[in-house]
Amino acid sequence: MRVPIRIHNSVVHFALRGRLLSGFELLVVSANCPVTLYNAMPSNSADKTSGRLARIWFNTFRGGYNWAYSGSLPIIEVTATPGEQYKPTGNDSQEDTGFQPESRLQFAWRAYSSKRLRSNVQEQLDRQKLDLCKAILAKDELSVANALAPIILECEGYSIGNLGN
Numbered sequence: 001m002r003v004p005i006r007i008h009n010s011v012v013h014f015a016l017r018g019r020l021l022s023g024f025e026l027l028v029v030s031a032n033c034p035v036t037l038y039n040a041m042p043s044n045s046a047d048k049t050s051g052r053l054a055r056i057w058f059n060t061f062r063g064g065y066n067w068a069y070s071g072s073l074p075i076i077e078v079t080a081t082p083g084e085q086y087k088p089t090g091n092d093s094q095e096d097t098g099f100q101p102e103s104r105l106q107f108a109w110r111a112y113s114s115k116r117l118r119s120n121v122q123e124q125l126d127r128q129k130l131d132l133c134k135a136i137l138a139k140d141e142l143s144v145a146n147a148l149a150p151i152i153l154e155c156e157g158y159s160i161g162n163l164g165n
Helices: 058-064 117-135 141-155
Strands: 005-007 013-020 023-030 051-052 064-068 106-110
Touching: 005 141, 013 117, 013 141, 051 117, 064 117, 106 117, 117 141
Parallel strands: 005 023
Antiparallel strands: 013 023, 013 106, 051 064, 064 106
16 A cells, blocks of 8 residues: 555645554655654553643644544445455555554644644544545545545634534
8 A cells, every 4th residue: 555645735734644454554644744743643642532742842843733543443444346345456465455443543733722622623533534544545635635624624723513424
């Protein structure tokens, strides 16, 4: 699978990671995402669903980095067309064409954020996780961008609630 997928024209710098069957991967990034944001996600959230990285004395820029986890992912299978089994192409193997069951998506972004806004982003990530995962596995950049749009709007402070679903 070719990852990460780059999303152009996003005003919010972001990175999305997840655990594929083949291992932990950076799945989607904004085109101009800072390299430090790739690793902004804490490895252990201590059962929190969203948060902000604390500023540390040697890197004051990390204070604007926020993160959110989706809920657990269901088993997601990708098919080329309804009823047809997914056939790997090129260097893909059948083993890396899915997400590990019960894993979670991890979304990090760089912007001003309040606790409420981070909570809204987490809720929107949870709403979009199935469409987002299917689009990533299908390697459909347009569908990935469309699934991310409500999440990006939440990052910018536009509360869209349940409009997407």
